[in-house]
Amino acid sequence: MINIIQANLSDLKKVREIALRTWPQTFANILTPEQIDYMLNWMYQLEALERQVQEKGHVFLLANEGEKSLGFCSYELHAKDPSKTKIHKIYILPGAQGKGVGKKLIQEVAQIALENSDTHLFLNVNKYNQSAIDFYSKIGFYEDFREVIDIGNGFVMDDVVMEMNIA
DSSP: OOEEEEEOOOGGGHHHHHHHHHOOOOOOOOOOOOHHHHHHHHSHHHHHHHHHHHTTTEEEEEETTTEEEEEEEETTTTSSSTTEEEEEEEEEGGGGGTHHHHHHHHHHHHHHHHTTTTOOOEEEETOOOHHHHHHHHHTTTEEEEEEEEEETTEEEEEEEEEEEOOO
């Protein structure tokens, strides 16, 4: 059985481990190895994860099966709009994908968002990550707009912003 728990600061090393195991496979055909390394270093160093929680108000959830963490997501209530919750990150270990873990994490975030008077979820997804776009579309997200974000070091995030009405 999959249990969703809120991660504490000491759990952030599990988040980092999942990211390090997931990203190279997820983005192998989308990003260069240099950009994958850059982004992992930028977003998933323990200090960066701690800043996301302590300074930016991100909340991390872990999806656990027994003692094993299968995936995580992070979200921020009232992000950029008083009625929208942003899912900043969601990654599931490759061996656990297709088992409903991602859907369960999103359902948990949706419930928390509703309890806090938010009516929409939104997230960014790389425009070339068709399997992720298909997954999000299947569970009710739609394309809202596209954006290119300069992340430094000559790299950009070329994304589709997807949204879901949860009200």
